[in-house]
Amino acid sequence: MTTQVIVLNGGSSSGKSGIARCLQAVLPEPWLAFGIDGFVDSLPAALQSSDEGIDVAADGGVSVGEEFSRLETAWRAGVVATAWAGARVIVDDVFLGGAHSQERWRKSLDGLDVLWVGVRCDAEVAAGREIVRGDRARGMAEKQAELVHRGVVYDLEVDTTRTEALVCARTIAEAVVSGTQQEP
Numbered sequence: 001m002t003t004q005v006i007v008l009n010g011g012s013s014s015g016k017s018g019i020a021r022c023l024q025a026v027l028p029e030p031w032l033a034f035g036i037d038g039f040v041d042s043l044p045a046a047l048q049s050s051d052e053g054i055d056v057a058a059d060g061g062v063s064v065g066e067e068f069s070r071l072e073t074a075w076r077a078g079v080v081a082t083a084w085a086g087a088r089v090i091v092d093d094v095f096l097g098g099a100h101s102q103e104r105w106r107k108s109l110d111g112l113d114v115l116w117v118g119v120r121c122d123a124e125v126a127a128g129r130e131i132v133r134g135d136r137a138r139g140m141a142e143k144q145a146e147l148v149h150r151g152v153v154y155d156l157e158v159d160t161t162r163t164e165a166l167v168c169a170r171t172i173a174e175a176v177v178s179g180t181q182q183e184p
Contacts, residue, residue: 010119011144022169060140099151
């Protein structure tokens with residue numbers, strides 16, 4: 001079977017979005033990229049900083065409410081429907097719930113050929129990127145660096161601490177082209 005979906009999981013500022021863009025450039029077929037940041041940006045302003053939506057604390061901690069979870073489930077179903085309709089899909093997500101978050105995606109993606117990719121980055125490096133970005137609460141990258149990987153099973157892991165997004169994307173593309181993913 002040919003890979004239909006690539007799921008990139010990593011903490012804030014780990015480099016997932018850059019890898020997704022590079023994957024779109026190096027993979028031989030067209031791939032659509034769907035990122036959790038785009039989903040959050042699509043929420044009404046009232047849900048972007050609320051108990052029912054998503055709330056980012058001053059220390060970078062993230063909590064989500066019931067309405068966020070409901071809408072995220074709908075978003076995930078739409079991403080999966082896009083893959084079932086024949087598009088190749090890259091998902092850029094942050095598994096705040098570790099293995100539980102992966103399990104939600106796994107259930108939704110059942111029947112599709114998925115490559116699970118862990119995107120790691122040392123907390124200090126991600127924190128530095130967070131400062132440069134200027135659009136994240138300080139502390140988010142450090143809090144998420146290991147949290148998002150707890151209990152998650154990957155086919156492949158890349159580390160952006162000292163490796164550029166393009167090099168990581170080429171490693172992932174090689175796995176896609178060679179079909180080296182395994183059953184998690």
